[in-house]
Amino acid sequence: MSPGQPESTDVVGGTAAAAAAAQGLDARIAVRRGEFVLDVGLRVERGETVAVLGRSGAGKSTLLRALAGLLPIDEGRISLAGEVLDDPAERVFVPCERRPVGVVFQDYLLFPHLRARENVAFGLRARLGLRGKAARAQADTWLARFGVGELADRRPGALSGGQGQRVALARALATQPRLLLLDEPLAALDTTTRGEVRAFLRGVLPDLSAPVLIVTHDPVDAEVLADRTIALNAGRLVDLAGT
């Protein structure tokens, strides 16, 4: 039960650029929602962390939802590690639950009725097909890796913002995603915790083999956490001179 790559090993293009992108994310995304149009192309290599900077309403969450598979795109194509996830022209759409994409949501969305351990084990069961004890043991390992092993028995309501962030990251990474999406990872935190979590993320993110996409409105977070920053304005990417 490994993260599936069902229909497509044959879709990788012949060019060298496509071969390079085959390890990471290669997406051109067009989504229309009434008046609003999101139209972006982006590429994130394996091991690279890219920040998408934009004000609210710029289309950041639409982009994130499209990549996660929570929203089908209208035009374009999303491919990840050589696998096409969404291509309306080819009638390909891999639903969210079968995409090897991990998401850390802005306010974490840890299931309030489950303890931290069970929150992490949830994805291990659903995505990797682990069972009972094995899932729980591996969940504990992930929590320990992020320094929150002793909080495994707490429910999310009894975790601080920084602790919740770590549990949420453990939960997302435990499913062994090939792309990690972080939605405003620091917005829900107060200033003290912010610095601590920022340092923690800066230590963790470079070690991931998967490409990482951070969506944020804060240029400082983008600067500190990402290798590269792209800016999104009114649904389109804008040039950031000098970044």
Added chain:
Amino acid sequence: MTSPGGTSLPWALPSRRQGPRGAARAVRRETRRRVPWALWVPAAVAVLFLLLPLVGLLIRTPWSGLPRLITEKSVRQALLLSLRTATEATALSLVFGIPLAWLLARTRFPGRTLLRALVTLPLVLPPVVGGVALLLALGRRGVLGERLDDWFGITLPFTSTGVVVAQTFVAMPFLVVSVEGALNSADRRYEDAAATLGADPWTTFRRVTVPLVAPAVAAGAALCWARALGEFGATITFAGNFPGSTQTMPLSVYLALESDPDAAIALSLVLLAVCVAVLVTLRANWLPGARRLGGARRLPRAGATRDIPADGDPR
């Protein structure tokens, strides 16, 4: 019946606290300062009106003869039948009602509003009418009942199963309405989160959606059970009044009132005690959990980022 933003039902559990505790307390103190007499007088009348009959029941209870009256075989029979059928009706309502509530709350299809109105009709329909309708549909000569009888030899009217059918018909809408309201106001992004973790829609429903509305399911089930326990009109119309098989507590109370008023009072007292016991158990077992869930569901904001929250995990 439900407003889009949340539950408008008087029995709906509060799904989240209004704000920090201090603020809530301040507001409460202020309202206590000056309650207009135009409000508290009618409220007091309402309380008297609601409590007086119960007091009357307690005053007139033949306490000395009580042990004999409530240990009679016919009473035990009726009580056990009532408890069994009400529990079965609640189980059926849970099995079929929760998916129906989910369908009404989570999907969009033409005629959904009409369907919701129709399935909640038994809430306002006189139960006797419900009983007549059940006879016409499931009776021995009924639209479906005739087939059931011919093809499978299944007869529903005037059987214990008929009692369960009548009670389910009348009580299930309570559960559906309660759960649907909770589903409408639940944060659907948890379901998105479950999907990103690889959970298919069925797993998400079982392990995220239903647990998140568990307090509403419990409240709905309690109402459903209480309604089924007290069901009279549809039961007597569809299932009849046979001691041992279809004579439930409410029916035997009504009959006893004509022959033996003391027995009727005693039976009523037993029903009252059962209902109070269930309410107390629910409060003790469910509502604290409901409150904790509701509290935890709030977004972690700047002010909430302390290491040991005041209302931390009670463990």
